[in-house]
Amino acid sequence: MHSPMRLSQPCPKRRSDGVLRTVALMGTFVTIHVVGHVVGHEGELGQTVQREEAVDRAFEWFCRVEECCTRFEPNSEVMLLANQVGVPVQVSTILYEAVRFALAVAEESDGAFDPTVGYAMETRGFNREYRTGKTIRSTLDSSRSVNYRDVRLDADAKRITLLRPLIFDLGAVAKGLAVDLAARELQPFKDFAIDAGGDLYLGGCNPDGEPWSIGIRHPRSDHELIDALRISNRAVCTSGDYERRAPAEEHGHHILDPRMGSSADAAASVTVIAPNAMLADALATAAFVLGPAEGIQLFDRLGVDGLIISPGLDRHATRGMSDYH
Amino acid sequence: MDKSTLLLLAIVLAVFGLSIAAGHPAWGTFTGLAIILLAAGLAAGALPLQSQDYFEERIGPSQRISNGLITLSSAAIVAIYAAGYHRTSSAAHKFDLQIPQQRISATVAGVPPVAKSGIDAAPPLSPSVAPAIKKNNKRPSAPPRKAGPSTGSDSIGAPRAASAPKTTNPQAGDAARPAAAAQVRYKDGVYLGLGSCRHGDIEASVTIQDGKIALVAISQCLTRYSCGWIAPKTPGGGFPDLPSQVVERQNPKVDYVSGATESSYAFADAVIAALSKATE
Numbered sequence: 001m002h003s004p005m006r007l008s009q010p011c012p013k014r015r016s017d018g019v020l021r022t023v024a025l026m027g028t029f030v031t032i033h034v035v036g037h038v039v040g041h042e043g044e045l046g047q048t049v050q051r052e053e054a055v056d057r058a059f060e061w062f063c064r065v066e067e068c069c070t071r072f073e074p075n076s077e078v079m080l081l082a083n084q085v086g087v088p089v090q091v092s093t094i095l096y097e098a099v100r101f102a103l104a105v106a107e108e109s110d111g112a113f114d115p116t117v118g119y120a121m122e123t124r125g126f127n128r129e130y131r132t133g134k135t136i137r138s139t140l141d142s143s144r145s146v147n148y149r150d151v152r153l154d155a156d157a158k159r160i161t162l163l164r165p166l167i168f169d170l171g172a173v174a175k176g177l178a179v180d181l182a183a184r185e186l187q188p189f190k191d192f193a194i195d196a197g198g199d200l201y202l203g204g205c206n207p208d209g210e211p212w213s214i215g216i217r218h219p220r221s222d223h224e225l226i227d228a229l230r231i232s233n234r235a236v237c238t239s240g241d242y243e244r245r246a247p248a249e250e251h252g253h254h255i256l257d258p259r260m261g262s263s264a265d266a267a268a269s270v271t272v273i274a275p276n277a278m279l280a281d282a283l284a285t286a287a288f289v290l291g292p293a294e295g296i297q298l299f300d301r302l303g304v305d306g307l308i309i310s311p312g313l314d315r316h317a318t319r320g321m322s323d324y325h
Numbered sequence: 326m327d328k329s330t331l332l333l334l335a336i337v338l339a340v341f342g343l344s345i346a347a348g349h350p351a352w353g354t355f356t357g358l359a360i361i362l363l364a365a366g367l368a369a370g371a372l373p374l375q376s377q378d379y380f381e382e383r384i385g386p387s388q389r390i391s392n393g394l395i396t397l398s399s400a401a402i403v404a405i406y407a408a409g410y411h412r413t414s415s416a417a418h419k420f421d422l423q424i425p426q427q428r429i430s431a432t433v434a435g436v437p438p439v440a441k442s443g444i445d446a447a448p449p450l451s452p453s454v455a456p457a458i459k460k461n462n463k464r465p466s467a468p469p470r471k472a473g474p475s476t477g478s479d480s481i482g483a484p485r486a487a488s489a490p491k492t493t494n495p496q497a498g499d500a501a502r503p504a505a506a507a508q509v510r511y512k513d514g515v516y517l518g519l520g521s522c523r524h525g526d527i528e529a530s531v532t533i534q535d536g537k538i539a540l541v542a543i544s545q546c547l548t549r550y551s552c553g554w555i556a557p558k559t560p561g562g563g564f565p566d567l568p569s570q571v572v573e574r575q576n577p578k579v580d581y582v583s584g585a586t587e588s589s590y591a592f593a594d595a596v597i598a599a600l601s602k603a604t605e
Contacts, residue, residue, distance in 0.1 A: 031581075093408040097401035104397055122376050180402045198584040206580050217584030228579055240585030271583060278400040 018207065019051045021116035025062045026070075026175050028197025032058050032182065035207050058182035058194070065181065068094045069174035071118050071167060072128070072136050081160065082118075082167045083141050088159040089186060090153075094177070096158040098278075099151070102173045105282040106148035109298060113286035114258035116146045118167030121256060140165040147258065172285045175199055176237065176278035183235075183277075194277075199237045201277050219269035219309055226269070226309060229324040235277035239284040240269040257289045267292030268287065269309040273324065279304065292316035327565040338364035510536030518598025529595035533603050 018036035022029050034051045068077045077095050091099075102115035119140055121127075127135045144164060152161040179194050183201040186192045191204035193212055202212040211232040218224035219240050229236065239255060243262070257264040270287045274280035283304060287295030292308045296316055299306040305320040339361055346357025511533040520527045 051514050093405050097405055101398055101401050104394060108394060177402065177405070180398075181406055184402060184406050193581055195581050198582065200581055200583050202581075212581065213579045215579035215581055215582040219585075225579065225582065236583045238583040238585060269585070275395055276398050276402060278402065279394060283394075304395070 012190070015243065018172050019048075019055045021055060021059075023059055023062075025059070026178065026196065027072075027171075028175075029195075030059070030062055030197070031193075031195040033188070033193040033195075034186060034189050041325075047189075054186055054189065058185040061181035062178040062183060062196075065094055065098075065174050065178040069098055069168075069170040070091055071081060071122065071169060071171075072134075074136060074138070078118075078168050078170060079138070081162065082138065083165050085141065085162050085165050088154055088161045090157065090159050093158065096153075096160065098170050098173050098177055099160055099168060100153055100155075101177075101278060102168070102170060102282065103148050103151060103153070105173075108287035108302070109290065110146060111259055111322070112257070112289040112294075113172075113282055114148045115168050115170055115173065116148050116150060116166045117256050118169035118260050119146075120261065121169050122167065124256070127130050138167060140167070145261075158176070172281045173278055176235070176276070176281035177275035179235065197276075199235070199277055199281055200231075201235045202231045203233060205232065216271050220313065226315075227271075227307060229273070231273065231324060234273050234275065235280040236271065237277055237280035237284045238269060238271040239288040241265070241267075241288075242269075243271075245303075255285060255288050259289075264289040265311060267295065267308050268311050268313065270295060270306065272304055272306040272307075273321075274304040335364045335366075511600070512536075514603065516599040516602040518600070518602065520593045520594030520596075520598065527595045529599050531596060531599040531603065 019034045022031040024030075032055050034055060036048075043158065055235055059068065067073075070076045071079065073079065077092060081091065081095075093221075099115065100106060105113045106115060118139065122138060124134065127137065146164050146166040150163040150166060153159070154161070175196050176199060177200055179196050179201045182194050183192075183203060186194070187205060189203070190204070191205070193203070194201045196216070200214060202214065206212045211230040214231050215225035215226040216229065216231045216238060217240070218226040219242055223309055241255065255264045256262070267288050270284045272280040272284040272287070274283065283298065283302065283306070286321055287298055287308060290298060292310050292314070293316075295306065295308045299318050305318045305324070307318075307321055308316040310316065342357050342360030342362075342364060344357075345360060346354050351437065511534065513533050516531045518529050518531070520529065
């Protein structure tokens, strides 16, 4: 279940001719970092061009996923779906797979994670496009409460049928998915890091030839770390009650308990280590709502590792977490 | 014979058997009982099958997911990657055609703190509306990158090629947009705006050409982030202006920090501030 994190042979040391870029995307900052060539292999310098191109393509994946899944653009694929009730609608592979996965996590977490909270999020004030600052206000044909059971999928035709008008909030899943697609694009280079505002995928080793060293932010102290991990070929995602406050609620933040309709308060921070970022991000969100006890159970059942910091700052970790220190 | 028919037959037989046992002493209790037994047998054949189905429907999927969220997520990534940009965007295009009359009415409203006219008028920067086709010939202030990378990326990327089909989409959406959006023109020029967050300040430069936003870039940043930022969703549709940087470690202790997603509203503030100057 837990593959060994420590590499038996250290990675060779790298020269600093890699690529490092940061771009404002998906409401946050996305950094892609491809490590340079191996010392003693100067012949590989020609790879610099290939790295640049691969990083271009990796960023394109972010754009493509954002385009399909954003709630902040009235004409995005996901927003056009919102009022198409009772009609099977053919959607792109990206949207279909994102929704299918989100529904599977909803089922697995018994609704603690629910992708159908888009309209609720919008009314709580998460309605502002990050690039232009424009706010969006959608009109649903009915504002009856909805949940993940109000969606039907047709796997063969890649069609989605809504049983009620609803807006998907694919924030967590889409960002993770984009990270994973970018990671796949960069796979040939082995050693790279993708940071989507704190959602990470770490390939291979850092420029020092060691597994990437990843700090976990302290949920209550801005410039402090609550843990530091060694990660290679894994995604690390953290959900927290800090960073994004709900404009419409006094103490609210950006993670909604779909079952209660208010901000979740069972945890201060949840970090998940998983084979891919889509899973890590979705499970971090689910565990944030479930709280430490049920959250750790969920991780154990699904075979991922995680660290949950309770509101009182107690640490709850899966057994496998010790492998990453 | 399907299971529900079988069950119905069993019930009919059982009632028949009961009536014989009760009302026809001449035929005897035995015959009645025998028929009831036969009914029970039929029912036994029907019921377990049904409950098995029920079990599969209710328990099955959740069980499968439980064992397979890792598999499911990996498979999804592979499927999307394999489909590539081209196929996914053509599917999206087909989707758009299905609903010429979109029913969702979304209004785009200004954000209070900044000049209202500037925001209402802001043409969307998203690539679904941006003319991606102008990619190469219409990139005003962008100094072309080194020849190698830029020519290569165009020929290599299936991703690149695929942003093109998207350009035909937005008719349906444009109709729903407030009419005012199309009418306000910005004054041509390059405008700077400042945005702040607790990580520091960002200065955005917005280039207006022919009354429209042609390029949005970060011109300066005084935050803990590196200065390679740019809003990628320019009419160029790509990332031609991003400087490639010599790799620098962000922090001597750790390579990266995982935390709750940090928002980039500071960037939006900077863009809004710049746009408000363009309308003055």
